[in-house]
Amino acid sequence: MIIYGSTMSPYVRKTVVFATEKGLDFELVMAGAQGGPPEFKEASPFGKMPGFKDGDFLISDSTAIITYLDTIKPEPNLIPTEAKARARTIWYEEFGDTIVAACGGKIFFNRVVSPKFFGRPGDLAAADEAQKTEFPKLLDYLEKVLPASGYLVEDRFTLADIAVVSPLVTMSLADCSVDGGAHPRSAAYVAKICERPAFAKLIAQEKAQLAA
Structure with missing residues (x-):
């Protein structure tokens, strides 16, 4: 599981904190407007941080990534259900x-x-x-x-x-x-x-x- 971007971005930081609080194992790889690995461009075709890769699943946008992470690991619950x-x-x-x-x-x-x-x-x-x-x-x-x-x-x-x-x-x-x-x-x-x-x-x- 890879998160692409710099945590100085509030969106990348939000995603990394969420994943960490969930207890998920992931790698943070630097990427952004100034470049990054090819997988980052595949995950984020417009070069926006963060990008994300889990196996062959590629996606960008912090909310989309967090939705995925919350679905594969519901606990601890960080998005209320009520x-x-x-x-x-x-x-x-x-x-x-x-x-x-x-x-x-x-x-x-x-x-x-x-x-x-x-x-x-x-x-x-x-x-x-x-x-x-x-x-x-x-x-x-x-x-x-x-x-x-x-x-x-x-x-x-x-x-x-x-x-x-x-x-x-x-x-x-x-x-x-x-x-x-x-x-x-x-x-x-x-x-x-x-x-x-x-x-x-x-x-x-x-x-x-x-x-x-």
């Missing part, structure tokens, strides 16, 4: 994948990806504006919906937490972290989720890679 809880989990995945990641993309690409990996200056004004105007609104929402348990759905760790925190981690790698003074519940929530070994190991590796 109707309302399941719907909320899918909503939070969508919130993380589209709304949070869209803001994070402006910040991370312009501050990190463009200068470090493409060798050209990013649009720092666009990154600053996203952090100033978009980022606080996301945290205002999160601050409002977070239950007292500190988990988004069913008072336990689920895909919802993985999907929402993953793009926030990507932003933190670009000097855009949750302010505990302005958003204390969100800051405590992100810190707790990031302490899980599946997240913590990746974050340490990503910070080391950026520092190199």
Whole structure:
């Protein structure tokens, strides 16, 4: 079982954390816009991360991959089966994948990806504006919906937490972290989720890679 991509991508990180939390054995192979093995292009014909291979089964997109992984290994249960809880989990995945990641993309690409990996200056004004105007609104929402348990759905760790925190981690790698003074519940929530070994190991590796 192979996951293709870089975990600095929130979608790859989400997939890797999900697979790790499931206790699945897999190999992470670097791939993305700058290249990768032929199997990556077969799995992801448009070059989007992550790609995935399990035997002769090839597919891309984090949600599609996670759906496959959850089906072949239902336990531990990370996607609730109760109707309302399941719907909320899918909503939070969508919130993380589209709304949070869209803001994070402006910040991370312009501050990190463009200068470090493409060798050209990013649009720092666009990154600053996203952090100033978009980022606080996301945290205002999160601050409002977070239950007292500190988990988004069913008072336990689920895909919802993985999907929402993953793009926030990507932003933190670009000097855009949750302010505990302005958003204390969100800051405590992100810190707790990031302490899980599946997240913590990746974050340490990503910070080391950026520092190199």
